[in-house]
Amino acid sequence: MARLVRMARRSWAVTLTLAVGLAGIVLALFGAGAAVQWLFSGYALAIAAWQAVGMLRRLAHGNWGLDVLAIVAIVSTVLVGEYVAALVVVLMLTGGEALEDSANRRAKRELDALLQRSPQRAHRIEADGIVDVHVDDVRPGDVLLVRPSEIVPVDAVLVSGATAVDESQLTGESVPVDKRQGDRVLSGSVNGQTAVEVRAEATAADSQYQQIVALVAQASESRAPVVRLADRFAVPFTVFSLALGAVAWWASGDPVRFAEVLVLATPCPLLIAAPVAFIGGMSRAARNGFVVKSGGVLEQLASARTAVFDKTGTLTRGAPALTEVRPQPGFGADELLGFVASAEQYSSHVLAASMIAAARERGIRLAEATHATEQATNGVVARIDGREVVVGKFAFVAAHAADAERTEIAPGELAVYAAVGGRYAGTLLAADRIRAEARPTLERLAALGVRRTMMLTGDAQATADHIAAELGLSRVRADCLPVDKVHEVEAIDERPVIMVGDGVNDAPVLAAADVGVAMGAKGATAASESADVVILVDDLSRVAKAVEVGRDTVRIALQSIWVGIAVSVGLMVVAAFGVIPATAGAVLQEVVDLITILAALRAIGGRLDARAARQARGAAVGEAPAAGRAASAPGPTPRADAP
Structure with missing residues (x-):
């Protein structure tokens, strides 16, 4: 009940129109027909005046919409005494606006999440x-x-x-x-x-975090508004409808003919088709594991030409994982990993969790230490099974084992050294792995028309180049601060631009892009609030799915609009000969609206997703997903050595 009350308040114009209609029915039952005419006519003209004020404001900003046609239809039906038809037109007009508002309502809470975390x-x-x-x-x-x-x-x-x-x-x-x-x-x-x-x-005001907050606000305010899909048809449809109505009036000499044509020319198919399709598309998006915050975002996704990606946590998993064990002679790989993971149980370092997880995945039993100490940022020393185990950076381990040797590692890999009983035992390598779905996602985006891709990262150039080479990315910008990312995205010519990222550092550029996509599965609140699309599952392929949903939604919306226009034009031509009375025309317009809605509801996409799933299964036969290893550590890295 409370939800219905909130909906009624939010769509107050629709609620008021229904109330006026109900009041008219009650008055008619009591024989007050004249009062009904005055009530309906007065209310319709009031709505027309309200719409006219909004229309003039939009025209002052250079935005020509469908308001002219709707206002003329309302006024003309009132003037010729077709007050019931006038109320029906008002109901369709306010209902279409309510649907569009529902499809495009977007939470303006970008700064709230940042400020809540701000110290x-x-x-x-x-x-x-x-x-x-x-x-x-x-x-x-x-x-x-x-x-x-x-x-x-x-x-x-x-x-x-x-x-x-x-x-x-x-x-x-x-x-x-x-x-x-x-x-x-x-x-x-x-x-x-x-x-x-x-x-x-x-x-505080001049510090890095607060500057990020300011960047988000600036980027959000500077973003250009998206033109409503239906408004693109406004001028030709309005001119044609008014011209046809005027010809019918001139040919017949009856002004009622003009109103009869205009009732069927009301832009309800245009006002309803796109919002219903967008609501369906947004529902389909949620079913596929991501949230689209407005209908305009689906339009932008449909026409996207460039995709820009953050690296860590987006193209890569965002956490280092064990990739290789290099034991010295006299030690087995599992034995070395067992010693290291047992010692790392007493460390709070992020790499410790990776080593422990790797040992457990291999079924290696972890031993308890009789004594353990950790030296911050260097390593841990533990006595396990009567032997001293030292794990950490090369210099730290070399101080306990004179025979320690540096190992060769690739760009971005991390080396964790170990000594057992005063003897160098070997090295374990860790890296931030590329997501298995990263390359297929890039290929799918290219197939959907997003052929320009770029990576922006705060990591070192060598690490960024390593990842880009594995994924086939031609454009890379490394060592980026948040403001650098914003400037890079603003400089891109091939628009609209999709930006995919996570974390507070990506919040400004997500707000600055035409479509910001946040990998929100791990709780990157600030990024999620700044983005237009939030991926709720830890799966990068949903970026390509979002573009696919956007394209399907806009295609279905356009098809629905054209179906509505075709049926309306046909009925308008018939009405021009005086065959369809105004009230009957308003009822027929309801039929047109129903056809339009049914056509637009295809955007919910159950069949589309089922077909895509069948195609994906067929394409996957005999193929293994591309995978790779990535790195994440520019400069000095705690408890590990990097090139």
């Missing part, structure tokens, strides 16, 4: 202790305490100890980055497991 408090170190202050009160030079797993409140410099910070939401880098005394730490990054002191370099 609000800071722990300032003063002479008499630690004082909690609002982040806006922090000034450059203030010394702040950042506790384990807390968000760095402002851009600062590390002044004590060492730590590993998670910058994934800022740079896209999936592996925590080592920070030592004197290194810069960015606001919005998450501190590791060690409490540290930092010296503020900037105020």
Whole structure:
């Protein structure tokens, strides 16, 4: 019931029109026919005046829509006394607008998600202790305490100890980055497991995270509005309808003939077809694991020409995984992995989880340590089965095993070294793997007409080039900050542009693109709120599916519009000879609307998806999905070595 009340309030014009119609029926039952005429006519003219004000505002901005035809139809039916037909036209007009509003309503909450995560408090170190202050009160030079797993409140410099910070939401880098005394730490990054002191370099307003918030707002406001699909037919349909009505009036000498033609010329098929198709397309999208936030987005997807991808978490899995074990003579691969994973049980590092998961996948039993210590950002030392096991960076392991040797690794791979009992035991390699569906997705996009693809990433150039080569991407831009990504997307000529990404660092460019697509399965809230399409499952192929749904939806909407126009024109020609009275014409227009709606409902796409699934199964016979390995670690990498 509450939902119906909300719908009634939201579509107040439709609700009011139905109420007026119900009131007219009650009055007619009591024999007050004259009151019904005045009620219907007055209400219809009031709606026409309201529509005229909106029409003039849109015309002032250069937007010509279907409002002229609807207003003329309402006024003409009232003037010739066809007040029932006038109310029916009003109902169709307000109903079409309500459907379009439902299809295009978009939540304006991009900044809310960012601001909720934005740091609000800071722990300032003063002479008499630690004082909690609002982040806006922090000034450059203030010394702040950042506790384990807390968000760095402002851009600062590390002044004590060492730590590993998670910058994934800022740079896209999936592996925590080592920070030592004197290194810069960015606001919005998450501190590791060690409490540290930092010296503020900037105020909150001038810090990196808050600048991202500002970029999202600026990009959202500068995006050009999408022209309604139906409005593209407005001018020719309006001119033809008015001309036909005028000819019928001139030939017959009866002004009623003009109203009879105009009733059948009301743009209900145009107003209804596209919104119904878009609602169907959006329903189909949700059934396929992604949310499209407005009907205009489906139009943009249908005509997209360029697709731009973030790397980490988008083209790749976003987390390092074990790719190879290189044991030294005297150690087996499973034995080495078992020692490493057993020691890593006592580490909080992201690579520790990868090693433990790999050992469990291979069925390797993990032993308990009698003693274990972790040295932040370097490695862990544990006593397992009476032997000292050292795992971590090369320099850390070499300090415990003089025979340690560096291993050769490919661009972007991470090397985890290990020593057992004072002897170098070998190396384990980890990398951020390319998604198995990445290359098929790019190929499918090309088949759908999105032939230009590009990768933007905050990672190092060597890592980006490595991924691009495996996926066949010709255009790559590495070492990007959020503002760099925005500028790159704005400079693209082949539009509309789809941007696919995740994380806070992608939020500005998702808002700046014609269509922002967020990989939201892992809870990238800020990216999801800034995007037009949110993929709810961890599957990149849904990007191509979104384009496919957009194309099918627009095609069906256009077919439905043309069917409605064809039927309306045929009835208008008949009405020009005086065969169809105005009220009967309004009822026939309802039939046209029904035909249009049934045609547009095909966009729900059950049969389309079933056919696509059959084709996909047929194409998959005898084929193995393309897969590859990717890397994610530019510069210094904690607890691992990179080239």
